[in-house]
Amino acid sequence: MTDVGRVVPEDAGGAWEMVVGLEVHTELRTATKLFCGCANLFGDEPNTHVCPVCLGLPGSLPVLNQRAVELAMAIGTALHCEIRPSTFHRKNYFYPDMPKDYQISQYDEPINVSGWLQLPGGRRIGIERAHLEEDTGKTAHAGSSGRIQGAEYSLVDYNRSGVPLVEIVSAPDMRSSTEARAYATELRAILIACGASDGKMEEGSMRVDANVSVRPGPGAPFGTRCEIKNLNSLRSLGRAVDYEAQRQIALLESGDAVVQQTRHWDEGEGRTVALRSKEEAYDYRYFLEPDLVPVVPDPAWITAVGAALGPLPAERRARLVALLAGAVPAVGEGFPDPDVGVDAEGSPGVSDAEREQILTVVDLGLDGLVVAAVAGGVPARLALARTANEAATDAGAAASLDPGAYTTLLGMEVAGTLSATQVKAILSDLLAHGGGDPVELARARGFEAMADAALVTVVREAVDAHPAEWVRYRDGEEKLAQFFVGQVMKATRGQANGKGVVAELERLARE
């Protein structure tokens, strides 16, 4: 109730309950479009990946992309759906983003139905369906405002026309904007882990529409819903859902009714607006696409797609939790129970900061580096911190890092051969060069391990230069150790090993 309470005016007594369902469209990471061999590429020159099929020229015929079907099945498997025989329909409408004047989509027989997604907190959100369809072309509105309303004409690029999409429709199971964001975040992580999507909301390869309604309390009949479009980030999703619930509550409390309609989120204004539209209820005249035959996945095919699926984010997070708890990874070991979410109560000993690190590392697909480093003897907390805080700054390069080189580098920090500062510098070299030998890179940077004798001299100089601090340290003020480490680091420009400095201080104090 706490999340719901946030959107409810004080005098409403927190009685209203928000109900949210999400429709997520994800573009699939295929080489080609859904029904033709044109390249599926974002950001190229307009109208360079078009052919008679995706331009809707007369006489052209669609042929279904096998990889797109398999990615849809992978998504269905990851979302615990039933994978079924399916058909394609034509959804007829006139709009210049669709040159055929219909969109080919799955209608009453989608490939995936009846699944669920588990939020990291443990709650399960129902998945009604996840079906295949084609994307539309991209329109830009010319004119003074640059928006649809007031535009003088529109310009169309058909590179995106026919790009494969999967639309994932949740049940109306979410009860707060926090849950809606958690669902979208987890779904995005799953889609990335499946290899189905790059999950880039800002580039439009993952698009979220929210159905929002409010009701007087749990168990009451659902209220009239509005569909919110134009949510380009998780932040927009959260803000828009809260705004819309608030708007509906205000309407109902002043005795008005909510009108079922599609509304656009205006990020700048922070509100949803109904678009002027002549007919609210569209008549799409769906009928079976006569140019395509049914897709009937047999059990062997479904099993093969499932077997090719790597471990999903929930399992991978649980594995990192287990590593922090002292588990030692072994080759080919099974994964721990994925139902142990990272913020479930069953994860004692994981701090908030570590939970964030785990989420980051798995989201970026860098957990393999952590597992490899721990298997190579690096303490789990160090491996996790270096991966989440340093490697993650260039996740693209980090994802292709050789785990062996990464383990060697962190091992040099553990052994005290390199300081933390030096390890971070060499890691940035590895990321910038797309790999390399950490030992060679350390030599190239002049990061020879600081000889013990040299270190002893520098520590002695720091102590001599700060006699008052030294006395306080020697008399038991341990935090001053960090002061001396700082002095030594300054003198050596970060080349000293912090642990070695502390060890030398302790030795001097005992003298």
Place this chain on the structure above:
Amino acid sequence: MARITRDEVAHVAGLARLRLTDDELERFTEQLGTVLDHAADVASLDLAGVPRTAHAMAVTNVLRPDEPRPSLDREEVLRSAPAVEANRFRVPRILGDAP
């Protein structure tokens, strides 16, 4: 009773962006009625036990490998467009939102 009314034909014509004259509305109402009569004949057959089909041919899983093929030349494509600007198709102002 007729299987389809003149108003229904006018509605469907509107959805298909067809502008029909009164004579044409009359004629198509009659023709579409005949088509629907035929469909009704088929629908009246006893098909209990006959599995439902989604296509005239008993074929499933017609798929192609995910391999790129050359696209059309852009110059050639845009030459067929009624209007072009910045290598995009220029189309009339769009009222309302995409459905």
